[in-house]
Amino acid sequence: xxxxxxxxxxxxxxxxxxxxxxxxxxxxxxxxxxxxxxxxxxxxxxxxxxxxxxxxxxxxxxxxxxxxxxxxxxxxxxxxxxxxxxxxxxxxxxxxxxxxxxxxxxxxxxxxxxxxxxxxxxxxxxxxxxxxxxxxxxxxxxxxxxxxxxxxxxxxxxxxxxxxxxxxxxxxxxxxxxxxxxxxxxxxxxxxxxxxxxxxxxxxxxxxxxxxxxxxxxxxxxxxxxxxxxxxxxxxxxxxxxxxxxxxxxxxxxxxxxxxxxxxxxxxxxxxxxxxxxxx
Amino acid sequence: xxxxxxxxxxxxxxxxxxxxxxxxxxxxxxxxxxxxxxxxxxxxxxxxxxxxxxxxxxxxxxxxxxxxxxxxxxxxxxxxxxxxxxxxxxxxxxxxxxxxxxxxxxxxxxxxxxxxxxxxxxxxxxxxxxxxxxxxxxxxxxxxxxxxxxxxxxxxxxxx
Numbered sequence: 001x002x003x004x005x006x007x008x009x010x011x012x013x014x015x016x017x018x019x020x021x022x023x024x025x026x027x028x029x030x031x032x033x034x035x036x037x038x039x040x041x042x043x044x045x046x047x048x049x050x051x052x053x054x055x056x057x058x059x060x061x062x063x064x065x066x067x068x069x070x071x072x073x074x075x076x077x078x079x080x081x082x083x084x085x086x087x088x089x090x091x092x093x094x095x096x097x098x099x100x101x102x103x104x105x106x107x108x109x110x111x112x113x114x115x116x117x118x119x120x121x122x123x124x125x126x127x128x129x130x131x132x133x134x135x136x137x138x139x140x141x142x143x144x145x146x147x148x149x150x151x152x153x154x155x156x157x158x159x160x161x162x163x164x165x166x167x168x169x170x171x172x173x174x175x176x177x178x179x180x181x182x183x184x185x186x187x188x189x190x191x192x193x194x195x196x197x198x199x200x201x202x203x204x205x206x207x208x209x210x211x212x213x214x215x216x217x218x219x220x221x222x223x224x225x226x227x228x229x230x231x232x233x234x235x236x237x238x239x240x241x242x243x244x245x246x247x248x249x250x251x252x253x254x255x256x257x258x259x260x261x262x263x264x265x266x267x268x269x270x271x272x273x274x275x276x277x278x279x280x
Numbered sequence: 281x282x283x284x285x286x287x288x289x290x291x292x293x294x295x296x297x298x299x300x301x302x303x304x305x306x307x308x309x310x311x312x313x314x315x316x317x318x319x320x321x322x323x324x325x326x327x328x329x330x331x332x333x334x335x336x337x338x339x340x341x342x343x344x345x346x347x348x349x350x351x352x353x354x355x356x357x358x359x360x361x362x363x364x365x366x367x368x369x370x371x372x373x374x375x376x377x378x379x380x381x382x383x384x385x386x387x388x389x390x391x392x393x394x395x396x397x398x399x400x401x402x403x404x405x406x407x408x409x410x411x412x413x414x415x416x417x418x419x420x421x422x423x424x425x426x427x428x429x430x431x432x433x434x435x436x437x438x439x440x
Contacts, residue, residue, distance in 0.1 A: 031286040042297040049305035072309045092302035140290030
């Protein structure tokens with residue numbers, strides 16, 4: 001019974017609430033559920049910040065301020081440990097990445113069908129509640145980070161970066177050689193270097209986004225599996241599904257926190273590599 | 281599970297959120313925390329300074345106490361010395377006084393004795409003359425015989 005439920009259920013629940021501008025071009029569509037959820041979470045976060053900002057005290061902090069101060073302090077420490085120079089945008093970026101991703105991941109704890117059912121009341125056919133399950137969100141954040149890395153690479157050490165792009169890993173030693181044949185070989189290897197270096201650089205945003213997306217998506221699929229076990233398995237299946245669901249919820253919350261932290265720390269590390277002074 | 285316009289939208293959402301959180305959450309909180317740590321450092325420094333000042337004051341107090349004690353001892357010693365001096369002076373004065381008094385008394389006693397002796401001598405002479413008048417039953421010329429009487433008297437009262 002569970003098998004039957006899976007075969008028709010899971011793909012059904014992995015549909016987005018999307019609006020297509022152009023049916024022939026798959027790029028020209030927008031996932032309204034992802035957009036709505038992220039904007040909602042972001043708005044709540046900003047409102048919370050404004051509310052908190054109104055009652056900040058520089059005496060002994062209490063409650064929400066205490067909690068947020070410990071989060072900010074934690075992010076600050078992480079940035080300070082990894083960064084060779086001070087850059088005022090890095091810590092806010094790390095904080096945003098951490099808090100935003102963590103909150104989005106936390107939405108996974110809501111019952112798997114709840115958002116779909118609520119959306120159904122408004123006549124919406126599909127609703128995916130966790131935006132980090134949508135590849136667009138992790139990729140968007142990873143691309144932002146990647147663009148910042150490129151920006152700082154070019155801003156802080158343009159010559160060094162271009163040289164690295166063209167001459168690493170093969171050519172730099174060959175070009176220094178006296179023998180003209182070896183030197184020519186070095187020049188000939190420049191395109192290969194460029195390709196390798198581009199792959200290396202592109203692997204950063206790719207791994208950054210797919211790590212988050214893969215973890216959250218897999219978690220969602222397992223939630224759906226558990227829910228079908230719950231719905232289709234009789235008394236035994238329901239009991240088992242209940243406990244497995246609770247266990248997986250707790251574990252998935254941990255994964256969500258962990259992935260938010262990993263995304264944050266990798267953001268900081270990639271940016272700190274870009275800020276690393278040139279060694280001669 | 282495909283990249284589409286949502287991607288653009290997510291970039292916009294993320295960057296906007298980054299700017300807003302930097303302005304409203306991170307900025308104020310970080311400033312606050314830095315202010316607080318500066319304040320705490322200041323407080324600790326002030327406490328250290330206070331401790332130093334206290335130790336200094338205590339040392340000063342101890343020093344002053346020692347000095348005061350020394351001064352008091354000096355004063356006591358001077359007073360003792362002065363008292364001894366005064367005592368000695370007084371004793372000396374009293375002794376001189378006493379000697380003077382004794383001397384004066386002695387002189388007076390001597391004068392008095394002389395005077396008494398003179399008076400006695402005169403009286404005894406009168407008595408002797410009267411007695412001789414009676415004894416010899418004759419009238420003696422006091423002037424003619426006074427020499428004899430005087431010698432008798434001075435013999436008679438030689439030991440007086």
